[in-house]
Amino acid sequence: MASLSPAPEGPADTPSAGASTAAPAPDPALVLPQVGGRNEALDGIRAAAALMVLVFHVATETGDALAPGVLGGLLSAFDLAVPLFFALSGVLLYRPWARAALEGRRGPDVRVYLWRRVVRVFPAYWLVAVAALLIWSRDQLGSPRYWIETLTLTFPFNTDPSWVGTGPYGLGQMWSLSVEVSFYLLLPLFALLLALWARRGTTVDARGRRLLWGLAVMAALALLALVPQYFPEHRSYMHAWLPRTLGMFAGGMALAVLSEWAWREPGPDGPVRRFCRTAASAPGVCWLAAGGFFALCATEATGGRFIGSGNFWTALLESLSTMGFAFLVLAPAALAPRPAGPPMPLRSTAAWTGGRWLDSLLRHRVCQFLAKISYGVFLWQFLVLYLWRDFTGQEIFTGSFWLDMVPVTAVTVLLAAATHRWVEEPSRLWSRKFFRRP
Numbered sequence: 001m002a003s004l005s006p007a008p009e010g011p012a013d014t015p016s017a018g019a020s021t022a023a024p025a026p027d028p029a030l031v032l033p034q035v036g037g038r039n040e041a042l043d044g045i046r047a048a049a050a051l052m053v054l055v056f057h058v059a060t061e062t063g064d065a066l067a068p069g070v071l072g073g074l075l076s077a078f079d080l081a082v083p084l085f086f087a088l089s090g091v092l093l094y095r096p097w098a099r100a101a102l103e104g105r106r107g108p109d110v111r112v113y114l115w116r117r118v119v120r121v122f123p124a125y126w127l128v129a130v131a132a133l134l135i136w137s138r139d140q141l142g143s144p145r146y147w148i149e150t151l152t153l154t155f156p157f158n159t160d161p162s163w164v165g166t167g168p169y170g171l172g173q174m175w176s177l178s179v180e181v182s183f184y185l186l187l188p189l190f191a192l193l194l195a196l197w198a199r200r201g202t203t204v205d206a207r208g209r210r211l212l213w214g215l216a217v218m219a220a221l222a223l224l225a226l227v228p229q230y231f232p233e234h235r236s237y238m239h240a241w242l243p244r245t246l247g248m249f250a251g252g253m254a255l256a257v258l259s260e261w262a263w264r265e266p267g268p269d270g271p272v273r274r275f276c277r278t279a280a281s282a283p284g285v286c287w288l289a290a291g292g293f294f295a296l297c298a299t300e301a302t303g304g305r306f307i308g309s310g311n312f313w314t315a316l317l318e319s320l321s322t323m324g325f326a327f328l329v330l331a332p333a334a335l336a337p338r339p340a341g342p343p344m345p346l347r348s349t350a351a352w353t354g355g356r357w358l359d360s361l362l363r364h365r366v367c368q369f370l371a372k373i374s375y376g377v378f379l380w381q382f383l384v385l386y387l388w389r390d391f392t393g394q395e396i397f398t399g400s401f402w403l404d405m406v407p408v409t410a411v412t413v414l415l416a417a418a419t420h421r422w423v424e425e426p427s428r429l430w431s432r433k434f435f436r437r438p
Helices: 040-062 071-105 108-138 142-152 175-198 205-225 226-230 236-240 242-266 271-281 283-299 312-334 357-363 365-372 374-392 400-433
Strands: none
Touching: 040 071, 040 312, 040 357, 040 365, 040 374, 040 400, 071 205, 071 242, 071 283, 071 312, 071 400, 108 142, 108 175, 108 374, 108 400, 175 205, 175 236, 175 242, 205 226, 205 242, 205 312, 226 236, 236 242, 236 271, 242 271, 242 312, 271 283, 271 312, 283 312, 283 357, 312 357, 365 374, 374 400
């Protein structure tokens, strides 16, 4: 990467007569965060998040996530997968703009970026959305507004909807996809404002600090967005809008800034490089701290078991907890160097020493397969779950968790794999015919 600074070197020593010469500087790719190519560890986290969402939805339908006690609280906390998805989008999509802002140059082509986001999201979503509408919303098929709101993912902005819950029947999880799309559309604007603010810095370090301060303001605005959500009255629909979730995206964007800043930080071993190296080498500490936020979200302190329930103070604590959880889970993977080789088998002792267990776990072939089809797992799960429960004649908030979880997971994975092969991949290849770079 020609734009990156040279590898960090230790202090220069003047060898005495007969002394051996200094050891060559290490390859920067082995000690600095991976900032290019496919990050398999982050893919593994995406796979885990997709399964967490599935567990949460099955446990909610069977009533297990709503039951009092420790187990119900822990199952309800599995909805922390949503902040993981938001933070992943922040770290992966903002990275090119962070790189450009630190170097004081123009960012990526917005047209190419938006086009690829549209093709990535909508073809597979339209397939699932049309299927759900034809099965459960036949009485609304004559309404153009219903079709437009659903197919454009703007239905969360309907403040007086005809459905119950967070979306049309079978599409209740899509509110978070609507938030993602809102972020995709506004990311170029966020990046421009951050770049203009960072441009006043005369050095890389000054620009990096300004970017982090700007992202801190972005997180603070997310907390302020709770005020109109709860005052003067509770507007539950605002829980499914972008402003409340900006802090989760900002956490991921901060990881993108730190990873790019580490490559450009002057000096042999500055604080940013040390922070990145420490986080990458101590995944157990980061995940243990994230577990504390997970446990907190399993209690009534962060609100009730239903989405958007609680009051202003529980929502505030929930927002802070979800930001911390997402940042700490992603940090070891987002700030780690590119792996030097294939992952170690989990059964080997070496995989569990020196923090290598995280790489071995997340880069396992099962995780990588689930990561590849994770978008389809997210899209299909409600449709499969509701059809299965209709087939077995189960009432809402009743039934056996495992009786639902096993068949629903199996069918969802099969449909996700088929969607990835015959919809997502062809769409991606077709989209690359446009805006080709020289």
